[in-house]
Amino acid sequence: MTEPVIETRALCKRFGALEASRDISLDLRVGEIHAVIGPNGAGKSTLISQICGGLQPDSGEVRLMGRDVTGWDVAARARAGIGRTFQVSALAMEDTVLQNALLGAFGASGRRLGLFRPALRYRDLRSRALAALDRVGLAGQAAAPAAELSHGERRRLEIAIALTLAPRAFVLDEPMAGLGSEGTKEITNLLNELRSEAPILLVEHDMDAVFALADRISVLVYGQVIATGAVEEIRANAEVRAAYLGDSA
Numbered sequence: 001m002t003e004p005v006i007e008t009r010a011l012c013k014r015f016g017a018l019e020a021s022r023d024i025s026l027d028l029r030v031g032e033i034h035a036v037i038g039p040n041g042a043g044k045s046t047l048i049s050q051i052c053g054g055l056q057p058d059s060g061e062v063r064l065m066g067r068d069v070t071g072w073d074v075a076a077r078a079r080a081g082i083g084r085t086f087q088v089s090a091l092a093m094e095d096t097v098l099q100n101a102l103l104g105a106f107g108a109s110g111r112r113l114g115l116f117r118p119a120l121r122y123r124d125l126r127s128r129a130l131a132a133l134d135r136v137g138l139a140g141q142a143a144a145p146a147a148e149l150s151h152g153e154r155r156r157l158e159i160a161i162a163l164t165l166a167p168r169a170f171v172l173d174e175p176m177a178g179l180g181s182e183g184t185k186e187i188t189n190l191l192n193e194l195r196s197e198a199p200i201l202l203v204e205h206d207m208d209a210v211f212a213l214a215d216r217i218s219v220l221v222y223g224q225v226i227a228t229g230a231v232e233e234i235r236a237n238a239e240v241r242a243a244y245l246g247d248s249a
């Protein structure tokens with residue numbers, strides 16, 4: 001089997017007495033969508049922050065394409081290929097859609113505007129940002145302020161920001177949150193296309209979307225992975241149904 005793109009090994013993270021991550025080992029493989037599901041407060045965002053570099057684990061390792069990146073900061077991990085979107089929108093509303101795609105990519109890659117020489121680099125990044133906007137269906141709105149976008153379009157812009165960096169893996173935190181059924185369908189279709197570009201670690205509460213998209217699912221409860229498996233395995237797992245899925249499976 002080829003090496004996982006992202007791998008966590010025995011991650012542990014405490015907040016005081018609370019064990020937010022308990023010995024979490026999982027991996028994201030080439031070509032797949034691996035969904036992480038679980039009740040509110042189970043530790044999904046804490047896990048993602050440790051993968052992306054916003055939080056340091058107390059113990060354990062994060063590996064990116066076989067390299068131990070546990071000590072690396074967010075910008076270094078973004079440069080190394082982690083394309084992340086956030087649960088809470090981090091867009092600059094007064095800036096245009098294209099500026100957001102560019103600035104988001106700069107910010108994520110840790111470059112500063114004044115420092116890059118490089119008209120050439122700028123042109124390269126700009127054309128990548130435009131291609132990313134095209135990819136998510138926002139090329140026609142490149143010059144519009146982000147404030148004019150609908151909620152679903154903003155979600156797509158966040159994905160375009162991640163795409164601009166040509167990531168090796170996407171880490172998406174609740175991309176369907178707050179969307180209606182039409183918006184959810186659009187993002188589902190988009191993620192289905194993007195998986196061929198880079199595998200996706202997907203935290204999502206919308207079970208219809210998860211069941212439609214995921215190749216594998218890991219279920220997190222009280223900071224612990226209680227099951228990892230293919231969709232049908234997870235739907236049929238009695239412990240998972242009791243802890244989280246209930247009748248929705």
Ligand SMILES: Nc1ncnc2c1ncn2[C@@H]1O[C@H](COP(=O)(O)OP(=O)(O)OP(=O)(O)O)[C@@H](O)[C@H]1O
Pocket residue numbers: 015018020038039040041042043044045046047
């Ligand atoms: N910085 C922090 N300090 C203290 N406790 C924290 C901190 N961050 C998260 N927690 C706690 O850790 C636990 C896991 O939180 P986390 O946000 O990772 O869960 P989640 O599964 O992402 O939840 P949701 O589905 O609601 O987004 C929760 O009990 C939360 O209150």
